[in-house]
Amino acid sequence: xxxxxxxxxxxxxxxxxxxxxxxxxxxxxxxxxxxxxxxxxxxxxxxxxxxxxxxxxxxxxxxxxxxxxxxxxxxxxxxxxxxxxxxxxxxxxxxxxxxxxxxxxxxxxxxxxxxxxxxxxxxxxxxxxxxxxxxxxxxxxxxxxxxxxxxxxxxxxxxxxxxxxxxxxxxxxxxxxxxxxxxxxxxxxxxxxxxxxxxxxxxxxxxxxxxxxxxxxxxxxxxxxxxxxxxxxxxxxxxxxxxxxxxxxxxxxxxxxxxxxxxxxxxxxxxxxxxxxxxxxxxxxxxxxxxxxxxxxxxxxxxxxxxxxxxxxxxxxxxxxxx
Amino acid sequence: xxxxxxxxxxxxxxxxxxxxxxxxxxxxxxxxxxxxxxxxxxxxxxxxxxxxxxxxxxxxxxxxxxxxxxxxxxxxxxxxxxxxxxxxxxxxxxxxxxxxxxxxxxxxxxxxxxxxxxxxxxxxxxxxxxxxxxxxxxxxxxxxxxxxxxxxxxxxxxxxxxxxxxxxxxxxxxxxxxxxxxxxxxxxxxxxxxxxxxxxxxxxxxxxxxxxxxxxxxxxxxxxxxxxxxxxxxxxxxxxxxxxxxxxxxxxxxxxxxxxxxxxxxxxxxxxxxxxxxxxxxxxxxxxxxxxxxxxxxxxxxxxxxxxxxxxxxxxxxxxxxx
Numbered sequence: 001x002x003x004x005x006x007x008x009x010x011x012x013x014x015x016x017x018x019x020x021x022x023x024x025x026x027x028x029x030x031x032x033x034x035x036x037x038x039x040x041x042x043x044x045x046x047x048x049x050x051x052x053x054x055x056x057x058x059x060x061x062x063x064x065x066x067x068x069x070x071x072x073x074x075x076x077x078x079x080x081x082x083x084x085x086x087x088x089x090x091x092x093x094x095x096x097x098x099x100x101x102x103x104x105x106x107x108x109x110x111x112x113x114x115x116x117x118x119x120x121x122x123x124x125x126x127x128x129x130x131x132x133x134x135x136x137x138x139x140x141x142x143x144x145x146x147x148x149x150x151x152x153x154x155x156x157x158x159x160x161x162x163x164x165x166x167x168x169x170x171x172x173x174x175x176x177x178x179x180x181x182x183x184x185x186x187x188x189x190x191x192x193x194x195x196x197x198x199x200x201x202x203x204x205x206x207x208x209x210x211x212x213x214x215x216x217x218x219x220x221x222x223x224x225x226x227x228x229x230x231x232x233x234x235x236x237x238x239x240x241x242x243x244x245x246x247x248x249x250x251x252x253x254x255x256x257x258x259x260x261x262x263x264x265x266x267x268x269x270x271x272x273x274x275x276x277x278x279x280x281x282x283x284x285x286x287x288x289x290x291x292x293x294x295x296x297x298x299x300x301x302x303x304x305x306x307x308x309x310x311x312x313x314x315x316x317x318x319x320x321x322x323x
Numbered sequence: 324x325x326x327x328x329x330x331x332x333x334x335x336x337x338x339x340x341x342x343x344x345x346x347x348x349x350x351x352x353x354x355x356x357x358x359x360x361x362x363x364x365x366x367x368x369x370x371x372x373x374x375x376x377x378x379x380x381x382x383x384x385x386x387x388x389x390x391x392x393x394x395x396x397x398x399x400x401x402x403x404x405x406x407x408x409x410x411x412x413x414x415x416x417x418x419x420x421x422x423x424x425x426x427x428x429x430x431x432x433x434x435x436x437x438x439x440x441x442x443x444x445x446x447x448x449x450x451x452x453x454x455x456x457x458x459x460x461x462x463x464x465x466x467x468x469x470x471x472x473x474x475x476x477x478x479x480x481x482x483x484x485x486x487x488x489x490x491x492x493x494x495x496x497x498x499x500x501x502x503x504x505x506x507x508x509x510x511x512x513x514x515x516x517x518x519x520x521x522x523x524x525x526x527x528x529x530x531x532x533x534x535x536x537x538x539x540x541x542x543x544x545x546x547x548x549x550x551x552x553x554x555x556x557x558x559x560x561x562x563x564x565x566x567x568x569x570x571x572x573x574x575x576x577x578x579x580x581x582x583x584x585x586x587x588x589x590x591x592x593x594x595x596x597x598x599x600x601x602x603x604x605x606x607x608x609x610x611x612x613x614x615x616x617x618x619x620x621x622x623x624x625x626x627x628x629x630x631x632x633x634x635x636x637x638x639x640x641x642x643x644x645x646x
Binding site: 021022025026027028029030031032033035038039040041042043044045047049050051072073075076078082084085086088116117118119121122123124126128130131132133135137140142143144204205206221 | 348349350352361365367368374396398399408409439441445460463466467527
């Protein structure tokens, strides 16, 4: 059964960092964090048939399992450090594992993340990743600091991953969905932007469940409302081409999820500083609204006319959001 | 679907610690470790049908999912601090979740472990837990320090959990397996013993896959061999009563797994110090052999006659050991 060790396959790709005192292979790993750093901890799971359809390449699953977690660190303004992986596989499939590990490692290496723990188990295909990051005390971005009058911002573009999934569900072969599919399979966590926003953003969240759903978490935890201009939601050329109907496109952008962009708030007086900080890390960002007093989320079009809130504000998977 | 949030159910039981700056509910948690402490990180997954049979009470699954991870921290000589939980559930089952959370919290509270991250997903029943502990630099126990001449020790008793499983597989109702079943369902991680052994043990591992399999990891990583006296392997009265045949009993003890005892080595000159340190934390321990030069593992009976190595040295689940 276990004539080869899956752990050994990961160990070869575990990466190295000077603060990792002991990596994969003992009962636990040892990390020596710098003084005056807090630890930032998050966990997220991808399950086949729930978070990705059957038939996605193993390398994309490996990439995405790490990416969705690094996106949580980005939303906290944290520097990523190490990851632990719990992988459940239905069969003893070395080729799958190698491909999965290659996708995981490609993203890990980009951000100097070392894999320090691994557990492989027989069972239905699922990957649960825990990530650890560093942040200086008081510097973490949270969901709870948005203030009335703050600008509401979104990095990058919304709706691309949801667009790819919608096309695929409509029977369009995945290979023909191009850059949209790349957003679905290999999301790029906004780690540079998260770091750049420390000291500028008052609240931040990553858009995983859908823009309106995740914005709703910020509003609830900050005790504020928001006015959003739906016609300025940032749109990629690929999405506009694939979905010419603005109503369909807008639905994907407001509630589609899997964007892994940062949705954040910042004081109006910091508008130029935000722009400069994000320009410095080559991250586009768009102002899409304003934080208000009260608790209501209101949508408007370009003419200032009210737009009804969609019935479904996000991809509410089983059990609600993760932490 | 998600009319209630499973996360909220866990949040109520998340525990509190002064070093947890931000707990469940944001994109990630924040932990402020003390200066001069290294972080100890481990992950382990329990899957229904692989690590526990269908029909085990949810509270036992919750307890055990944390226990197997705390056992890894115990084997490192670490103090447990926080945990993150990725729970996959086939249906929206609030009663199951409450019971699972109660079992998890009962053990977490005993050891002042705070739950700081949670992700709930639809899928086949599985629980993946990541734990974080503290250890002073240079104090961690590893698998690689065993020296020829060292005593080989085991805490507690071996074979009880495997005995319960064997009885259950033979058709004995779980309720009639008494204290053996308690060892299977609610293992008690040897955290006090792990802390007590810092500075005394030269190598340490927790017995999860089976005594001979886990001892094999220590021997391989330390580059040594061992002579083990199989007739002194520590045996509970319940196991001796349930399995009067010494050959059957010995097989359960050598290769059964799920013991969550500590298997450790220490210099002969520290024999009395080890005894005193473990007495102070009320942990029984038995010397079962001696570390040797070379790489061979040899078994002997009470008369000093060789005993053949069993063909199966441990529960080798899919993919081998976790980290």
